[in-house]
Amino acid sequence: MAEKDVTQADKSQYVVIRLGNEQYGIDVHYVENIVRMQKITRIPKMPKYLTGIINLRGEVLPVMSIRIKMGLEKDVYEKKTRIIVLKTQTEGNLGVIVDEVKEVVTLESTQVDGVDDLKLDGKAFVSGVGKRDNGDLISLLDLSVITLEENA
Amino acid sequence: MDVSQYLDMFLDETKEHLQNLSDQIMRLEENPEDTDVINEIFRAAHTLKGMAGTMGFTRMQTLTHDMENVFSEVRSGKLKVNSQIIDVFFSCLDALDEYVQNIQNTSSEGTNDNPELIQRLNACLSGSKEAPAAEEKKAVEAVPAKEPERPSAPAGKWDEIELNDAIKEAIREARADGDECYGLNVVIQEKCLLKAARAFLVLRTVSEKGEIIASSPSTQDIEDERFDRDFTLIVISRLTLEELLKAAGNISEIECVTGAILDLNQQNKKEPISKPEEKEDSQVSAAPAAVPANEVSAPKAVAEAKPASEEEKQPEKKSVSVGKHLGNKTIRVDIEKLDELMNLVSELIIAKNSIVSATQSGQNQAKNGIKDNIEYLERVTTNLHESVMKVRMVPIETVTNKFPRMIRDISKKLDKRMELYMTGEDTELDRTVVDELGDPLMHLLRNSADHGLETEDVRIKRGKNPVGSIFLEAAQVGNNVVIEVRDDGNGIDVEAVKKKALERGTITPEQAETMSDKEIIDLLFLPSFSTAKQVTDVSGRGVGLDVVKAKIESLSGEVEVRSKLGEGSSWIIRLPMTLAIIQTLMVEVGGEKYAIPLSSIQSIETIHYADLKTVQNKQVINLRGIVMPIVSLFDVLEVEGTRIPEEEMTVVVARKGDRYAGLVIDRLIGQLEIVIKPLGKYSKQCKYVSGATILGDGEVALILDANALI
Numbered sequence: 001m002a003e004k005d006v007t008q009a010d011k012s013q014y015v016v017i018r019l020g021n022e023q024y025g026i027d028v029h030y031v032e033n034i035v036r037m038q039k040i041t042r043i044p045k046m047p048k049y050l051t052g053i054i055n056l057r058g059e060v061l062p063v064m065s066i067r068i069k070m071g072l073e074k075d076v077y078e079k080k081t082r083i084i085v086l087k088t089q090t091e092g093n094l095g096v097i098v099d100e101v102k103e104v105v106t107l108e109s110t111q112v113d114g115v116d117d118l119k120l121d122g123k124a125f126v127s128g129v130g131k132r133d134n135g136d137l138i139s140l141l142d143l144s145v146i147t148l149e150e151n152a
Numbered sequence: 153m154d155v156s157q158y159l160d161m162f163l164d165e166t167k168e169h170l171q172n173l174s175d176q177i178m179r180l181e182e183n184p185e186d187t188d189v190i191n192e193i194f195r196a197a198h199t200l201k202g203m204a205g206t207m208g209f210t211r212m213q214t215l216t217h218d219m220e221n222v223f224s225e226v227r228s229g230k231l232k233v234n235s236q237i238i239d240v241f242f243s244c245l246d247a248l249d250e251y252v253q254n255i256q257n258t259s260s261e262g263t264n265d266n267p268e269l270i271q272r273l274n275a276c277l278s279g280s281k282e283a284p285a286a287e288e289k290k291a292v293e294a295v296p297a298k299e300p301e302r303p304s305a306p307a308g309k310w311d312e313i314e315l316n317d318a319i320k321e322a323i324r325e326a327r328a329d330g331d332e333c334y335g336l337n338v339v340i341q342e343k344c345l346l347k348a349a350r351a352f353l354v355l356r357t358v359s360e361k362g363e364i365i366a367s368s369p370s371t372q373d374i375e376d377e378r379f380d381r382d383f384t385l386i387v388i389s390r391l392t393l394e395e396l397l398k399a400a401g402n403i404s405e406i407e408c409v410t411g412a413i414l415d416l417n418q419q420n421k422k423e424p425i426s427k428p429e430e431k432e433d434s435q436v437s438a439a440p441a442a443v444p445a446n447e448v449s450a451p452k453a454v455a456e457a458k459p460a461s462e463e464e465k466q467p468e469k470k471s472v473s474v475g476k477h478l479g480n481k482t483i484r485v486d487i488e489k490l491d492e493l494m495n496l497v498s499e500l501i502i503a504k505n506s507i508v509s510a511t512q513s514g515q516n517q518a519k520n521g522i523k524d525n526i527e528y529l530e531r532v533t534t535n536l537h538e539s540v541m542k543v544r545m546v547p548i549e550t551v552t553n554k555f556p557r558m559i560r561d562i563s564k565k566l567d568k569r570m571e572l573y574m575t576g577e578d579t580e581l582d583r584t585v586v587d588e589l590g591d592p593l594m595h596l597l598r599n600s601a602d603h604g605l606e607t608e609d610v611r612i613k614r615g616k617n618p619v620g621s622i623f624l625e626a627a628q629v630g631n632n633v634v635i636e637v638r639d640d641g642n643g644i645d646v647e648a649v650k651k652k653a654l655e656r657g658t659i660t661p662e663q664a665e666t667m668s669d670k671e672i673i674d675l676l677f678l679p680s681f682s683t684a685k686q687v688t689d690v691s692g693r694g695v696g697l698d699v700v701k702a703k704i705e706s707l708s709g710e711v712e713v714r715s716k717l718g719e720g721s722s723w724i725i726r727l728p729m730t731l732a733i734i735q736t737l738m739v740e741v742g743g744e745k746y747a748i749p750l751s752s753i754q755s756i757e758t759i760h761y762a763d764l765k766t767v768q769n770k771q772v773i774n775l776r777g778i779v780m781p782i783v784s785l786f787d788v789l790e791v792e793g794t795r796i797p798e799e800e801m802t803v804v805v806a807r808k809g810d811r812y813a814g815l816v817i818d819r820l821i822g823q824l825e826i827v828i829k830p831l832g833k834y835s836k837q838c839k840y841v842s843g844a845t846i847l848g849d850g851e852v853a854l855i856l857d858a859n860a861l862i
């Protein structure tokens with residue numbers, strides 16, 4: 001889905017987030033809300049990347065660690081840590097933990113490259129790379145892969 | 153055709169009528185001479201036909217119409233009810249049900265004409281002793297339904313509409329532009345059920361052809377069904393009168409449309425079809441129009457419509473439905489329950505206001521005032537919870553009432569005589585639970601009918617009543633509802649199950665040796681395990697009990713089987729009464745808070761480590777004569793960190809049927825009424841957790857499913 005938006009529309013907006021030292025982009029169409037870190041209730045016997053559940057205005061929201069899902073180190077909760085509430089098509093909303101939310105950028109489709117040439121190992125969590133005017137690179141997260149439930 | 157706003161009502165009422173028909177036909181079968189029943193059936197069929205016609209579902213209308221013909225024969229005593237006819241009726245009901253399903257899912261009735269059924273119905277008719285009479289009757293019956301367009305008497309009403317000067321001016325202008333102004337009088341068939349819907353269609357059709365400048369009663373009143381049978385319109389249109397009349401008359405269930413060119417000057421009488429007469433006193437006058445021939449036919453039409461409409465003056469229950477759109481689930485709510493809710497809400501507002509005023513007064517007073525009011529508030533919210541829950545409760549009758557019919561069908565199909573006895577159908581359960589309950593219960597009943605009950609000769613040989621009995625009993629036990637499906641049949645043949653399991657490799661011969669009868673019976677709940685020696689239409693396809701179990705468990709309930717070979721078996725379903733709010737015990741395990749439903753807690757004990765025994769490497773405790781396993785929640789829930797063993801431990805004794813287990817916890821927090829929140833698909837994988845709840849401080853706590861731990 002993410003690819004479609006990038007290639008078909010001339011411009012797409014992305015929420016730029018930080019995970020460790022890398023910058024990633026999340027298509028704004030998938031973002032429902034951004035909330036501050038709060039106490040996460042662990043659920044027993046769940047895959048490691050599913051951190052637990054939080055109370056989002058009276059509803060229970062599952063929260064996932066992108067870091068663990070992508071095979072990075074465990075999250076360290078800091079002042080800037082945020083939970084981004086994503087809309088998924090089939091499973092209801094899902095929160096993902098990010099180290100920091102930086103800004104929202106608009107990228108033209110010409111500024112986005114595919115990732116096929118990069119020869120990334122393992123699972124591709126990234127659907128494309130956005131090149132910003134200032135030269136920064138933003139890895140655009142493929143949310144359909146991120147939000148996919150492995151054990152389902 | 154836009155009748156969608158009436159669709160919900162139509163579906164609700166149709167289902168009600170279908171159920172009624174089914175019940176009555178069952179009664180008719182037992183009691184073929186009962187005229188009350190026959191009349192009731194006739195009324196229900198007639199109403200159905202009318203409603204289907206109104207909504208434009210012609211196939212449904214045709215089928216009900218033909219059914220009605222047969223019913224009418226039965227009523228007049230020309231046709232004797234036999235089981236063949238009853239069968240045909242039931243097949244018709246099934247077909248109608250199918251239409252209703254289609255309508256519900258797609259808002260169209262589908263394309264199945266069910267010609268075979270109609271043929272069978274007609275065969276019933278011609279089979280009646282006085283076939284010609286039946287034909288005649290049929291012809292008469294057909295008249296009101298099949299002639300939507302029949303002009304008739306009350307003409308000239310448009311003259312009575314008072315036109316103000318502005319409208320008159322508009323008419324003059326329109327005439328100057330070459331348009332014409334007509335008066336139209338529309339009479340709706342008396343037996344039409346959704347007059348407003350019909351009227352709306354007329355209004356819409358007419359306004360497509362021209363502009364409605366005045367009407368009597370007002371268009372709003374027409375749409376709200378505040379008119380008797382006819383309404384009058386004044387229309388400016390470029391079309392000729394005939395075209396207009398035809399357009400409006402094409403809508404079904406319109407008895408007649410009459411019209412004439414409106415004459416502002418009371419002079420011209422250039423109606424295409426005219427007949428001078430009456431109403432010269434009206435303010436704006438024109439001669440009313442009606443063909444003489446129509447005059448003749450009209451009274452007849454009215455006369456015909458009358459008896460039909462009287463028969464169908466069945467009290468129509470008003471429904472309070474929640475939600476509007478197609479496919480939405482509605483619930484019928486007793487108005488008293490709503491009043492109670494309203495009351496509580498007003499109390500809530502009072503409490504809120506008291507708190508507001510308390511905070512505005514002085515310091516000390518405020519403290520006391522707030523405390524009092526919080527108590528008050530607590531009481532109100534608890535009552536509010538209860539009331540809302542009550543609104544969600546529906547009797548299980550809504551699913552069980554189709555079972556007698558089903559058992560009858562099975563009985564015919566399997567050629568076994570059996571009787572279904574139901575008690576406690578008024579037991580109430582949460583709507584969501586009741587909806588889901590139909591399939592599992594149906595399955596268990598079929599199971600009992602097919603596998604449970606023996607064939608008649610076997611029963612006679614065993615000295616049993618040749619007619620098998622199946623019982624469906626529901627009752628409320630504490631916070632649970634227990635539904636039992638019982639039969640006096642053969643019971644479960646444990647050896648047969650064992651043999652089958654061995655054959656399939658489900659268990660090893662060694663396992664088979666050590667397994668208890670109960671454990672073996674539980675094998676039946678495994679996927680694709682059917683012991684029926686023969687696959688029949690009714691059951692035994694191997695998909696079944698596992699689905700029943702899964703479904704019941706998804707409703708946080710459980711299934712248990714008790715069986716005695718040769719005497720019968722009983723399937724016991726236990727369900728929580730409501731799913732949304734429950735009483736729980738809050739406990740702490742390794743710093744995490746969990747809620748355990750009170751309904752599954754037997755007691756709370758303090759136990760010394762020294763009292764623990766080990767059986768087969770498992771820790772057990774002998775508590776007042778009951779030996780139960782000890783489950784460390786700390787380990788089961790994989791709480792992080794380590795735990796220092798203490799001398800004493802707190803154990804929550806959970807109970808599931810007649811089995812117990814001691815759950816070791818760290819600390820008791822207390823009793824709490826919680827609102828259950830679903831976990832969502834992502835987090836559903838942990839079988840020990842049945843849901844989550846949000847605590848007073850906003851934190852999320854998990855609800856432990858004690859049943860899964862035992």
